[in-house]
Amino acid sequence: MSELVIPYRTEPHPVTGVTSGKLGIWLFLASEVMLFGALFSSYVLLRVGVLQEHWPLGVEAGLNVPIGTFNTIVLITSSITMVMAWASLKMDNVGAYKKYFAATIALGLLFLVIKGFEYGDKFSHHIFPATGWPGAGDPSPFYGLYFTFTGLHALHVALGILVNLWLLIWGTALFKTDPECFTGRIEIAGLYWHFVDLVWIFLFPVLYLL
Amino acid sequence: MSDTHDELGFWRTYVFSTDHKTIGIQYGITALVFLFFGFSLMMMMRWQLAYPGEAIPIIGGLLGESSVDKGAMLPNFYNQLGAMHGTIMVFMGIVPLAVGAFGNFVVPLQIGAVDMAFPRLNMMSYQAFVIGGIVMLSSFFLPGGAASSGWTSYAPLSITATTGQTFWLIGMIFLIASSLLGALNFIVTILHLRAPGLTFFRLPFFVWSQLVTAFLLLLAFPPLQAAAVFQLMDRLAGTSFFLPSGLVVGGEPLAAVGGGSPLLWQHLFWFLAHPEVYVLILPGMGIVAEVIANNTRKPLWGYRPMVYSLLFLGFLSFGVWAHHMYMTGMGTTMSTFFQITTMIISIPSVIILTCLAISLWGGAIRFTVPMLFALAFLPMFGIGGLTGLPLGLAAPDAHFHDTYYVIGHFHYVVAPGTIFAMFAGIYYWYPKATGRALNVTLGKLHFWLSLIFMNGVFMPMMFEGMAGVSRRLFDPTIYEHGAAVHGLTMMTSWSAWCLALAQIPFIINFFMSMRKKERAQENPWQATTLEWATPTPPPHGNFTEPPVVYCGPYEYSVPGAPNDFTPQHVKRES
Amino acid sequence: MNEPQYGWWLPPDVSVNGADIDFMIIAIHWFMLVLFIFWGGFIAYCLVRFRERPGHSATYQLIEAKWNRWLEIGVAVAETVVLVAFAVPVWATIKNDLPDPKQDPTVIRVVAEQFKWLFHYPGKDGTFGRTAPEFYADDNPAGLDDDDEAGWDDITVRGLRFPVGKPVLARLTSKDAIHSFKLPVMRVTQDVVPGMEIAIWFEAKETGQFQVACAQLCGLGHYEMKADLIIQSPEDFQKWLDEEHDALGLDE
Amino acid sequence: MNESELAHFKQHLRVYLAVFIALAVLTVVTVAISYLDLPTGYAITVAMVVATVKAFLVAGYFMHLVTEQKVIHWLLALSAAFLVFLFVLPLVTELGNGPLWTG
Numbered sequence A: 001m002s003e004l005v006i007p008y009r010t011e012p013h014p015v016t017g018v019t020s021g022k023l024g025i026w027l028f029l030a031s032e033v034m035l036f037g038a039l040f041s042s043y044v045l046l047r048v049g050v051l052q053e054h055w056p057l058g059v060e061a062g063l064n065v066p067i068g069t070f071n072t073i074v075l076i077t078s079s080i081t082m083v084m085a086w087a088s089l090k091m092d093n094v095g096a097y098k099k100y101f102a103a104t105i106a107l108g109l110l111f112l113v114i115k116g117f118e119y120g121d122k123f124s125h126h127i128f129p130a131t132g133w134p135g136a137g138d139p140s141p142f143y144g145l146y147f148t149f150t151g152l153h154a155l156h157v158a159l160g161i162l163v164n165l166w167l168l169i170w171g172t173a174l175f176k177t178d179p180e181c182f183t184g185r186i187e188i189a190g191l192y193w194h195f196v197d198l199v200w201i202f203l204f205p206v207l208y209l210l
Numbered sequence B: 001m002s003d004t005h006d007e008l009g010f011w012r013t014y015v016f017s018t019d020h021k022t023i024g025i026q027y028g029i030t031a032l033v034f035l036f037f038g039f040s041l042m043m044m045m046r047w048q049l050a051y052p053g054e055a056i057p058i059i060g061g062l063l064g065e066s067s068v069d070k071g072a073m074l075p076n077f078y079n080q081l082g083a084m085h086g087t088i089m090v091f092m093g094i095v096p097l098a099v100g101a102f103g104n105f106v107v108p109l110q111i112g113a114v115d116m117a118f119p120r121l122n123m124m125s126y127q128a129f130v131i132g133g134i135v136m137l138s139s140f141f142l143p144g145g146a147a148s149s150g151w152t153s154y155a156p157l158s159i160t161a162t163t164g165q166t167f168w169l170i171g172m173i174f175l176i177a178s179s180l181l182g183a184l185n186f187i188v189t190i191l192h193l194r195a196p197g198l199t200f201f202r203l204p205f206f207v208w209s210q211l212v213t214a215f216l217l218l219l220a221f222p223p224l225q226a227a228a229v230f231q232l233m234d235r236l237a238g239t240s241f242f243l244p245s246g247l248v249v250g251g252e253p254l255a256a257v258g259g260g261s262p263l264l265w266q267h268l269f270w271f272l273a274h275p276e277v278y279v280l281i282l283p284g285m286g287i288v289a290e291v292i293a294n295n296t297r298k299p300l301w302g303y304r305p306m307v308y309s310l311l312f313l314g315f316l317s318f319g320v321w322a323h324h325m326y327m328t329g330m331g332t333t334m335s336t337f338f339q340i341t342t343m344i345i346s347i348p349s350v351i352i353l354t355c356l357a358i359s360l361w362g363g364a365i366r367f368t369v370p371m372l373f374a375l376a377f378l379p380m381f382g383i384g385g386l387t388g389l390p391l392g393l394a395a396p397d398a399h400f401h402d403t404y405y406v407i408g409h410f411h412y413v414v415a416p417g418t419i420f421a422m423f424a425g426i427y428y429w430y431p432k433a434t435g436r437a438l439n440v441t442l443g444k445l446h447f448w449l450s451l452i453f454m455n456g457v458f459m460p461m462m463f464e465g466m467a468g469v470s471r472r473l474f475d476p477t478i479y480e481h482g483a484a485v486h487g488l489t490m491m492t493s494w495s496a497w498c499l500a501l502a503q504i505p506f507i508i509n510f511f512m513s514m515r516k517k518e519r520a521q522e523n524p525w526q527a528t529t530l531e532w533a534t535p536t537p538p539p540h541g542n543f544t545e546p547p548v549v550y551c552g553p554y555e556y557s558v559p560g561a562p563n564d565f566t567p568q569h570v571k572r573e574s
Numbered sequence C: 001m002n003e004p005q006y007g008w009w010l011p012p013d014v015s016v017n018g019a020d021i022d023f024m025i026i027a028i029h030w031f032m033l034v035l036f037i038f039w040g041g042f043i044a045y046c047l048v049r050f051r052e053r054p055g056h057s058a059t060y061q062l063i064e065a066k067w068n069r070w071l072e073i074g075v076a077v078a079e080t081v082v083l084v085a086f087a088v089p090v091w092a093t094i095k096n097d098l099p100d101p102k103q104d105p106t107v108i109r110v111v112a113e114q115f116k117w118l119f120h121y122p123g124k125d126g127t128f129g130r131t132a133p134e135f136y137a138d139d140n141p142a143g144l145d146d147d148d149e150a151g152w153d154d155i156t157v158r159g160l161r162f163p164v165g166k167p168v169l170a171r172l173t174s175k176d177a178i179h180s181f182k183l184p185v186m187r188v189t190q191d192v193v194p195g196m197e198i199a200i201w202f203e204a205k206e207t208g209q210f211q212v213a214c215a216q217l218c219g220l221g222h223y224e225m226k227a228d229l230i231i232q233s234p235e236d237f238q239k240w241l242d243e244e245h246d247a248l249g250l251d252e
Numbered sequence D: 001m002n003e004s005e006l007a008h009f010k011q012h013l014r015v016y017l018a019v020f021i022a023l024a025v026l027t028v029v030t031v032a033i034s035y036l037d038l039p040t041g042y043a044i045t046v047a048m049v050v051a052t053v054k055a056f057l058v059a060g061y062f063m064h065l066v067t068e069q070k071v072i073h074w075l076l077a078l079s080a081a082f083l084v085f086l087f088v089l090p091l092v093t094e095l096g097n098g099p100l101w102t103g
């Protein structure tokens, strides 16, 4: 039933100058901005709400800054490989694209694994979302925020990985028949991926360093 | 449609269709059923309010003893019904009907598109809506029943509430996802798929209203999504985003970290919920504009001012939400700020209503059934909107806050306001959707009875509110000022039940007319907008040849034109 | 005490601020009525005069209405006037003019819990005893700390009493959910938010027996969360305080 | 794409690499600064400034915002405006809201 030809899938619209897909993903990202914006604004409100001595620095709260830093680098690297994957397609070099894209996915997984170890470490120290700081019963929602923020972000990373995997394994075939369209899809996947990276760029200092 | 049937088979055609018209109709039926269900919940509550502690006739016997005691309603069941009525009506009734149904069916037709920009996304949006709806309804069968903390789900109450609240949150997350996908799709469709020649100021007002609505949904919903996640964490993982320290519930200290803020929830909720109320009304205004232009047989008066007001309204609606929170004890600086923005935002509504009213001047007004509903919308929304003004000022709100005056205020805008607009839309586009015309006599019967009883339901609430009777009261008569207005309560309840009876002609009409032999013409209302340029009912792909637009949306009674209506896709000679 | 008359309109008003609020309510409703009748009349007129009938056809030309601009501006002006002249100043008085010790206000701690009100008076020494959640008990609903002498003569009751003609300073706290402290006859509504102590003031100008209501959904018993509101002459109030004090039996 | 375009496109790759390096460096910088433990106020300002710069680099170059169409810019401007509402209004309101829920 969807054999209909719906215009501006691959060619940009004369007025807006972008393809429908691109406009769509940007609209989605705009709503994501509001989603994470709400998280951060809540963070600010809660932080000024509690007494300052109830608010730990990331280090004090036992967050591992070196690991966090490393993870940041991992995510940034995955971003550049993502761009390269797209660029390779532009220069229709499918081989390079495959390598870069696979690397992106791998780095994404690495990020999740590391995050997983961080969680495990917290749990082993009996630190859970419901834990107060410095000790149980102290009124600071810090750990709650930490787990919720990173958890939600990790969810986004996982989602991105799934989509990318699908594109890499089943999607790529499209490149032979309709390179324009497929390159567009990779660009869209990229936009999402970079946004997730961008969110982390704020999450990291807010949770680990401040 | 006909030929595509065999190609695709039953499932792809009716259940997992990606055709915007089918999806629109799916949305419509589902939403109407939910509307009626939400109404039924309320009719039970109205019994308890009219005859406190007396056994509910018929239904009372069927309910479990967790909800009724010897047929008489229990307080916690009352609270469940209230919360679910609100949730169902807003998120599962009006929004899917106004945006999902009318948006999906009409917008692509009116802009001359073959379909929505992302048909598969469209289908997913409907499926998410259905899942959300099922989750919500299933919560009635949980131990402890459905959510019972009001549709506003204020923390901390909602966090110490039973499992129903968890389902409410999960259901909301699905409904929100559905709305986001839909909104995104509408914006791209309207920006990209307009027929050649259909410039922005040639768009029918309805399309404009859907565009603004889509932006409201897209940008206002995510914060509630975040809030829902927070509340889920509070309930399931023991965090305390919304829980301050030292809570003692039922004599037992609450095991929670504390350090959270109950008001944070309210901010995140109302950041959505005020734009949401405009989501409830704008599509309705759009429909009314269409119907009025068509039945006055002349162009809308002040089309551009209306569009600008719409945009302004949409933008500012993100900056007034705390007028729902005057009584939480905010400082006077901020309450002044929100009083000012609230007064400002009422002006565009005044402008739109003024333009619609003046549009009647100089017309040749046909009192068709959709027109009747559209005309009734004006004063009904007028009452609802005007009663918003005293609420918008903190000092009077100190008396009205959370009284039946508020209930009366917003029901006047959503029930005889939006619901009437929805009915107008149904009567107006039904022939296009089904290829059959609705029966006029039944329609008029439905209209007059609904009009009478709608006012019978909601006008008394204004006076109850004046008397200071609080809302969400299982039994208002335990207060002296509550007992004093019991006569009005009775009137409301009986009107509500009669209002339900008044829907019977509609339901009969709705289903019987489909079976009619004779088909409706392509353009029964002699309208100008593009949806009437399609065959009836429109086939998959809508237009026989892609339309080109030559003029504005409401070219009625053009001097020297052959007919009293000049369709947008007809080139005018000369 | 005079029996309050409740009806289908505003409840009786026995507060010093209520008059302003009522005035605004009435004024705005007249304004609304005028607008509504004007528009309603206009619409009705159009419906009759421009109804479809043989020999009458619509005019494509839109009328040059200027007056609607004036109407809209009029609405805007009216709203501005209400805002500047009444809403903001009145609300400022109600919220901000908390009585200072010189006016010696009747200070009362109001503690809300599912689904009861508790009213806590400082007693003869005029100071509240220390309270903390961990001390809450059935015989100590206010959570008073026994080690704090200031609290020994404190009076905690389930009905609200205060003297007429003298400002009351109420400090609102909640143990569990959000409640809303509503005195219909005083035109007072204030949400009681757990984790915050919110101070409000009001003053009665008549004595009488009324009700305290809870205006915010707070659970099953929200509907029955009412309390007596007894406004007394200063003498009667003092008498009541003394009785309550003796009832504490501190002397022996 | 043809030769000249390709050559032109190769320029981009260098830019991407530069951005990547900048991001990595800035990450190290923020972390380094955090070890100086400045007074909270400064620490927050600095960290947020750096983060914002990084954000702009990512959005500007990886997400091609610098060369993107106007619609997208307007869209982001709109959500940015609402974001400001969402950050400022609740905060100001609750700060003016008597004692905070310090617990």
Ligand code: HEA
Binding pocket: B152, B277, B278, B280, B281, B323, B324, B342, B343, B345, B346, B347, B349, B350, B353, B357, B378, B379, B381, B382, B383, B384, B385, B386, B388, B389, B391, B392, B393, B397, B400, B401, B402, B406, B409, B410, B413, B414, B418, C035, C036, C039, C040, C043
């Ligand atoms: C569609 C829904 C809708 C709409 C359009 C509105 C519109 C408005 N609302 Fe309403 N409101 C709600 C839905 C809506 N509201 C809901 C659901 C609640 C309760 C939530 C809850 O607590 O559960 C609520 C609650 C609510 C409150 C909180 C009350 C309280 O809890 O204490 C306030 C306070 O400012 C308010 C104000 C306004 C204002 C100023 C407008 C303005 O936009 C109105 C502007 C319109 C006009 C000024 C009318 C113009 C007409 C004329 C001038 C002439 C008309 C006459 C003829 C045509 C004959 N509303």
Ligand code: HEA
Binding pocket: B029, B032, B033, B035, B036, B039, B042, B046, B082, B083, B085, B086, B087, B089, B090, B093, B094, B149, B150, B151, B152, B280, B407, B411, B414, B415, B416, B419, B457, B471, B472, B473, B492, B496, B499, B503, B506, B507, B510
């Ligand atoms: C869009 C929103 C909406 C709508 C349309 C309605 C419609 C109605 N509401 Fe609703 N109501 C709310 C939103 C809405 N309500 C909210 C948000 C609350 C607050 C909840 C809370 O306290 O948390 C509330 C609370 C509320 C209360 C207060 C309860 C309390 O505080 O204790 C009452 C009391 O009478 C009430 C009554 C009604 C009535 C009689 C209708 C009637 O107008 C219903 C009219 C419905 C119809 C006429 C049905 C039309 C559909 C059909 C005819 C179906 C046909 C079917 C097919 C063709 C398949 N509502």
Ligand code: CUA
Binding pocket: C112, C113, C114, C115, C178, C179, C180, C214, C215, C216, C217, C218, C219, C221, C222, C223, C225
């Ligand atoms: Cu306490 Cu309602």
Ligand SMILES: [Cu+2]
Binding pocket: B273, B274, B277, B320, B321, B323, B324
């Ligand atoms: Cu509102």
